[in-house]
Amino acid sequence: MSVISLVSYEDALASYDPVMGLEVHVELGTRTKMFCGCSTELGAEPNTQTCPTCLGLPGSLPVVNAVGVESAIRIGLALNCEIAEWCRFARKNYFYPDMPKNFQTSQYDEPIAFNGYLDVQLEDGEVFRVEIERAHMEEDTGKSTHVGGATGRIHGAEYSLLDYNRAGIPLIEIVTKPIVGAGARAPEVAKAYVTELRELIRTLGVSEARMDKGQMRCDVNLSLRPIGREKFGTRSETKNVNSLRSVERAARFEVQRHATVLADGGTIVQETRHFHEEDGSTTSGRIKEEAEDYRYFPEPDLVPIAPSREWVEELRAALPELPRVRRGRLQAEWGLSDKDMQAVLNAGAVEPILETVAAGAPADQARKWWLGELARRANETGTELADQPITPAQVARVCALVAEGKLNDKLARQVIEGVLAGEGEPDEVVAGRGLAVVSDDSALGAAVDQAIADNPDVAAKIRDGKVQAVGALVGAVMKATRGQADAARAKDLILERLGA
Amino acid sequence: MPGITREEVAHLARLSRLELQAEELDHFAEQLDVIIGAVARVSEVAGQDVPPTSHPLPLTNVMRADEVRPSLTPEQALSGAPAGEEQRFRVPQILGED
Amino acid sequence: MTELIKYTAAQTAAAVSAGEVSAVEVAQAHLDRIEAVDKKVNAFLHVDTEGALKAARAVDDRRARGEELGPLAGVPLALKDVFTTKGVPTTCGSKILEGWIPPYDATLTARLKDAGVVILGKTNMDEFAMGSSTENSAYGPTGNPWDLSRIPGGSGGGSAAALAAYEAPLAIGTDTGGSIRQPGAVTGTVGVKPTYGSVSRFGLVAFSSSLDQGGPCARTVLDAALLHEAIAGHDPLDSTSIDAPVPAVVEAARMRDVRGMRIGVVKEFAGEGYQAGVMQRFDESVELLRELGAEVVEVSCPSFTLALPAYYLIAPSEASSNLARFDAMRYGLRVGDDGSRSAEEVTALTREAGFGPEVKRRIMLGTYALSSGYYDAYYGSAQKVRTLISRDFDAAFAGVDVLVSPTTPTTAFPIGERADDPMAMYLADLCTIPSNLAGNAAMSLPCGLAPEDNLPVGLQIIAPAMADDRLYRVGGAVEAALNEKWGHPLLEEAPAL
Numbered sequence A: 001m002s003v004i005s006l007v008s009y010e011d012a013l014a015s016y017d018p019v020m021g022l023e024v025h026v027e028l029g030t031r032t033k034m035f036c037g038c039s040t041e042l043g044a045e046p047n048t049q050t051c052p053t054c055l056g057l058p059g060s061l062p063v064v065n066a067v068g069v070e071s072a073i074r075i076g077l078a079l080n081c082e083i084a085e086w087c088r089f090a091r092k093n094y095f096y097p098d099m100p101k102n103f104q105t106s107q108y109d110e111p112i113a114f115n116g117y118l119d120v121q122l123e124d125g126e127v128f129r130v131e132i133e134r135a136h137m138e139e140d141t142g143k144s145t146h147v148g149g150a151t152g153r154i155h156g157a158e159y160s161l162l163d164y165n166r167a168g169i170p171l172i173e174i175v176t177k178p179i180v181g182a183g184a185r186a187p188e189v190a191k192a193y194v195t196e197l198r199e200l201i202r203t204l205g206v207s208e209a210r211m212d213k214g215q216m217r218c219d220v221n222l223s224l225r226p227i228g229r230e231k232f233g234t235r236s237e238t239k240n241v242n243s244l245r246s247v248e249r250a251a252r253f254e255v256q257r258h259a260t261v262l263a264d265g266g267t268i269v270q271e272t273r274h275f276h277e278e279d280g281s282t283t284s285g286r287i288k289e290e291a292e293d294y295r296y297f298p299e300p301d302l303v304p305i306a307p308s309r310e311w312v313e314e315l316r317a318a319l320p321e322l323p324r325v326r327r328g329r330l331q332a333e334w335g336l337s338d339k340d341m342q343a344v345l346n347a348g349a350v351e352p353i354l355e356t357v358a359a360g361a362p363a364d365q366a367r368k369w370w371l372g373e374l375a376r377r378a379n380e381t382g383t384e385l386a387d388q389p390i391t392p393a394q395v396a397r398v399c400a401l402v403a404e405g406k407l408n409d410k411l412a413r414q415v416i417e418g419v420l421a422g423e424g425e426p427d428e429v430v431a432g433r434g435l436a437v438v439s440d441d442s443a444l445g446a447a448v449d450q451a452i453a454d455n456p457d458v459a460a461k462i463r464d465g466k467v468q469a470v471g472a473l474v475g476a477v478m479k480a481t482r483g484q485a486d487a488a489r490a491k492d493l494i495l496e497r498l499g500a
Numbered sequence B: 001m002p003g004i005t006r007e008e009v010a011h012l013a014r015l016s017r018l019e020l021q022a023e024e025l026d027h028f029a030e031q032l033d034v035i036i037g038a039v040a041r042v043s044e045v046a047g048q049d050v051p052p053t054s055h056p057l058p059l060t061n062v063m064r065a066d067e068v069r070p071s072l073t074p075e076q077a078l079s080g081a082p083a084g085e086e087q088r089f090r091v092p093q094i095l096g097e098d
Numbered sequence C: 001m002t003e004l005i006k007y008t009a010a011q012t013a014a015a016v017s018a019g020e021v022s023a024v025e026v027a028q029a030h031l032d033r034i035e036a037v038d039k040k041v042n043a044f045l046h047v048d049t050e051g052a053l054k055a056a057r058a059v060d061d062r063r064a065r066g067e068e069l070g071p072l073a074g075v076p077l078a079l080k081d082v083f084t085t086k087g088v089p090t091t092c093g094s095k096i097l098e099g100w101i102p103p104y105d106a107t108l109t110a111r112l113k114d115a116g117v118v119i120l121g122k123t124n125m126d127e128f129a130m131g132s133s134t135e136n137s138a139y140g141p142t143g144n145p146w147d148l149s150r151i152p153g154g155s156g157g158g159s160a161a162a163l164a165a166y167e168a169p170l171a172i173g174t175d176t177g178g179s180i181r182q183p184g185a186v187t188g189t190v191g192v193k194p195t196y197g198s199v200s201r202f203g204l205v206a207f208s209s210s211l212d213q214g215g216p217c218a219r220t221v222l223d224a225a226l227l228h229e230a231i232a233g234h235d236p237l238d239s240t241s242i243d244a245p246v247p248a249v250v251e252a253a254r255m256r257d258v259r260g261m262r263i264g265v266v267k268e269f270a271g272e273g274y275q276a277g278v279m280q281r282f283d284e285s286v287e288l289l290r291e292l293g294a295e296v297v298e299v300s301c302p303s304f305t306l307a308l309p310a311y312y313l314i315a316p317s318e319a320s321s322n323l324a325r326f327d328a329m330r331y332g333l334r335v336g337d338d339g340s341r342s343a344e345e346v347t348a349l350t351r352e353a354g355f356g357p358e359v360k361r362r363i364m365l366g367t368y369a370l371s372s373g374y375y376d377a378y379y380g381s382a383q384k385v386r387t388l389i390s391r392d393f394d395a396a397f398a399g400v401d402v403l404v405s406p407t408t409p410t411t412a413f414p415i416g417e418r419a420d421d422p423m424a425m426y427l428a429d430l431c432t433i434p435s436n437l438a439g440n441a442a443m444s445l446p447c448g449l450a451p452e453d454n455l456p457v458g459l460q461i462i463a464p465a466m467a468d469d470r471l472y473r474v475g476g477a478v479e480a481a482l483n484e485k486w487g488h489p490l491l492e493e494a495p496a497l
């Protein structure tokens, strides 16, 4: 990557207004592909899930997967879209070896869902409305592996190997209208939008929407317009940005890059760009000598889809509780202030907390652990909270041990550490590290006697009625027992012995 | 309608992935010009308020259940491949990514 | 044994079923005939001797076990090389598919096998069904058995020639703009384009998806009807397949009665470009229908004059996309892969080497018609014309049961005559194209020889969609009356090969 000095983000925003368009592709979790009966199961041996249709063999024909259409309508409804009374598939014509027919069966000017919106909540709790242009149905391509050359990447490769298991898996492409007015928060809006969309897709149960598995992929279109100007600038299209954090970084980088080019008196070329995880930069894709001309026309091998209004209303009525509504309900149930709820959301702790509560823990305890120790760890390691090597059930077990008085807070923290370190279930960590609270009086009694003997001044004060000095003796007991003493019991014993 | 030029034919050939020879460009330019001149008559109806017909059937909503059907074996899938390797189709180097 | 090759399909099936002859004997007789004459005719691209005999033996075994045989069991058939056949080469008359052996059967292929039909092999055709003369085959032209120096029509010239040369009593064609009917007309055989959507296209290598339709070719109307019933019907693998009962075409073919039917003569199918002898035989056929008790009226379909230009925009547009898959990556020809060239270059070199001039011409024409800036004027307008043509048909069928016209303006022309004049070639489909654009049903059957050249003339009958039975009712009656007048089927007048 060439080192260029970029205009700072703040300087860029001083003169320009970013305009964004986000295109998200979601692979549906249907059992079969969009136009044939091949399985969509991940991880199969290469080319074991192909047939004449998804290999594009001469003579083969497509037949639409009803669940694919149903999922598209449900996504459309959840995004507050209108559902077309009549729509068609179209062919998008271009040559590429991973696309067996050399056209993609997609939708063009007649998408199944259009004109919607999604409200997304930013980190400070502000709600931003992202308008949806359309959601349409299409199919995925095969996967290529590049062989030879120094990097194993496409450039410099000697040849490529193609696996068409993925070819034909249903995709829903969701396209926003131009997102304007977000100003400096544009990258944050982009991330919040993709996050909210992912949650929505998961709630609908139409896809696992794992970005790391390519089940959800985002293209970030970005342009800058001089503040106060009507007309949009030329946009760049950064393709396949495949994590939430990257979406934000890519948008931010492009703002700075555009501003840098413009500051130098240059012009932005409309092009596709690739995002690089390593340094958060983007680079230009291959420049094509001629503009793309996809020659869309109605797919003659398929007939129109005309979802009856009855069907659409049935699907609308059967939608699950959507994420925003659900979050409101949980906030009330958990008795959280807006600020506390926002903290839970920002940490990505809703699901972990819910599952921990489901496993028997009180909500406030569950929240304490996930937002405390675990969120800190996720932050430090740059990982998702939900991906920490501890299960909600394990957290719930730790809470139970505390409630039973078998652990105190400090010990509980150590148990969590042990689980994270792979030392087994919470009970195994307790046993393995010998962490149980010492509360039986004989063991504790010796430590208490020792503490009184070692601190005669403090003991005298307590005898004289200065009960608040007991803390120092409890501290000594805790120190002597390496924190395993039941502090409350220790205090009782000290006061009893000193007759206070 | 304008006549079709040699350059336009070359552009169409690129879009169609046809590595035409120089003499073919001239020959096709001539022929396509005649054919396009003849078929351009359809634009007589361009202004008419007539719905387009993309398909002769009035069918809608033809869909199948989301049920797995047997796939080809990989041997069958690759049986016509000009080249294969590791149960995959081997193809020449791919330039750029879309 | 030579008698066997002159049997109709109905006669063959009856004889096999009655045990008068074995299916193997029938198959062998036809294989021998192919061996004897096909070097001259070039109707077949691939003869599947082993497969045919195996299928015939299976029929004989079933009969020996006392199983009931279907109405076409043991009847040989020539299959246009545009339908996939599992384990048997399928080339579509193109170099780009040379050596390709499909791993699956077309639905039509499977239905023929299920019916006990004996597939003799794959027949020659214009490359990817683009043409009206079978001269565009990468494997050399097919000769017309009436005069081997003339074209047998196209694109299904191989199938029609196989019938006329007694190499098979049945054949399958596909009709995108007339590719079943026009070869039928110029070879003195019967060809039917069923209603669009009534015969599955699954496994039919697409030329123009919204127009392509497989259909029966035979020497008699009844044989065509028997084959029609065997191949038609709903197929869940084809989204454009009609889910409704197949009209009773066999019953209609046996009626031989047109009394009370109203028949419309399309005014626009006459005039300049129509050969005198063709019009003479056509006019006589109209007169014959009147004599047989039909009411004949003249109808006008003004939009038909725009059918040819609309067709030559729609078909190439769809073809340019359908044929994009031939890219040298997954199957078929690969040219120029020397380790230094990119996939893109190899694709372009392969397509350049693998496609013939007519295919390239149409791919570029279609690419042009669909490209931005031209779409509305060309493809968009052509689709409007399609609507107007359907409206003309609807108006006509409001007053008549069927329409009639010559199938093709001229008789078979000499090989090479129109080879480099696409517009002249395209005129061969003038009368057949409107039915493809509207998706209705149409038949061509022989109605005599043109006096000036002694070559067959075809009578075209057109029926509304899903009223295919009317074709057979009219066709059966005309055929019976003409055979009676001539004292024999027309094909008997063809010179011996």
Ligand SMILES: [Mg+2]
Binding pocket: A106, A138, A173
């Ligand atoms: Mg897309």
Ligand SMILES: [Zn+2]
Binding pocket: A033, A036, A037, A038, A049, A050, A051, A052, A053, A054, A055, A168
């Ligand atoms: Zn498949």
